[in-house]
Structure formats: structure tokens, C-alpha cells
Amino acid sequence: MASSEAKEVTQPVKRSDQRQLQKDEMKIDRKIKKQDHNDRKSQKRKQRAEKKLNRMPVRRVFPIWLRVIVVLVLALVGLFGGMMVGYGVIGDGNPIEALDLDTWRHIIDIVIAE
CATH class of the missing domain: 1.20.5 (Single alpha-helices involved in coiled-coils or other helix-helix interfaces)
Known part of the structure; x- marks a missing residue:
């Protein structure tokens, strides 16, 4: 077939x-x-x-607004620490005097005076 x-x-x-x-x-x-x-x-x-x-929403442990505040505080601490080291150690003065407002007025008067 x-x-x-x-x-x-x-x-x-x-x-x-x-x-x-x-x-x-x-x-x-x-x-x-x-x-x-x-x-x-x-x-x-x-x-x-x-x-x-x-997806579950992300919950930050360390919020952004707190990060900004921490960075600003650390910057201020660094600024004041640098002023104290510069005035006290390098400039042979009392480090606490670097935070005194009268000291800075005197420094500005010296710089501006002609």
C-alpha cells in the first residue's frame, strides 16, 4: 500500500x-x-x-535631616578645634583664648589697621 x-x-x-x-x-x-x-x-x-x-517603603535608621545636623555640628567642632590648635599650639597662646570674642576683635583690628 x-x-x-x-x-x-x-x-x-x-x-x-x-x-x-x-x-x-x-x-x-x-x-x-x-x-x-x-x-x-x-x-x-x-x-x-x-x-x-x-516593595516595602524604606525606613531610614539615620534620617537625612539628622545627617545634615550632624555634619554641621561636626564642621563647627572642627572649626573650633582648629582655632584652638592654631592659637594655642602654633601661636603659643592659651587655647581657650581662641574662643574669646575680644581676642578676635583684637586680631581684626591688627589686620585692618593701616
């Missing part, structure tokens, strides 16, 4: 036709790959959006 089935007869195909078929197949393959790539991208976007919605 198998011998009674009609067999397809393949005729030789021209080389230009083969090339055109290959080009068409490559175009179809590129379209399929591009579609798969776009599907993966959209799926990743959906996952990121869902993850963002389900």
Missing part, C-alpha cells in the same frame, strides 16, 4: 530561487527573534513594575 502513495518529485531548483528562499527564511527568523526579544523586554518591565509596587 505504501507503494501506491504518490511520491513527490523534486525538481532541481535554480540557485537564485534557493538564495531568495534563504533570504526569506532569514527575514522570518529575524522577525521571530525580534518578537521574542520584545516579549522578554515587556515581561521584564512588567516584573519590575510589579516588584516596585510590592
Whole structure:
């Protein structure tokens, strides 16, 4: 019975036709790959959006406003410490006098006086 089935007869195909078929197949393959790539991208976007919605809000242990205050306080401590070291150690004076307002008035008078 198998011998009674009609067999397809393949005729030789021209080389230009083969090339055109290959080009068409490559175009179809590129379209399929591009579609798969776009599907993966959209799926990743959906996952990121869902993850963002389900994310718990961040509670900072050390709030930003407190960080600003700490930085300002540390800057002031550094300024006063530098004044005391400069006046006391380098200038051979009493370090506590560097914090006295009269000392700074005297220094300004010396600098401004002509």
C-alpha cells in the first residue's frame, strides 16, 4: 500500500530561487527573534513594575535631616578645634583664648589697621 502513495518529485531548483528562499527564511527568523526579544523586554518591565509596587517603603535608621545636623555640628567642632590648635599650639597662646570674642576683635583690628 505504501507503494501506491504518490511520491513527490523534486525538481532541481535554480540557485537564485534557493538564495531568495534563504533570504526569506532569514527575514522570518529575524522577525521571530525580534518578537521574542520584545516579549522578554515587556515581561521584564512588567516584573519590575510589579516588584516596585510590592516593595516595602524604606525606613531610614539615620534620617537625612539628622545627617545634615550632624555634619554641621561636626564642621563647627572642627572649626573650633582648629582655632584652638592654631592659637594655642602654633601661636603659643592659651587655647581657650581662641574662643574669646575680644581676642578676635583684637586680631581684626591688627589686620585692618593701616
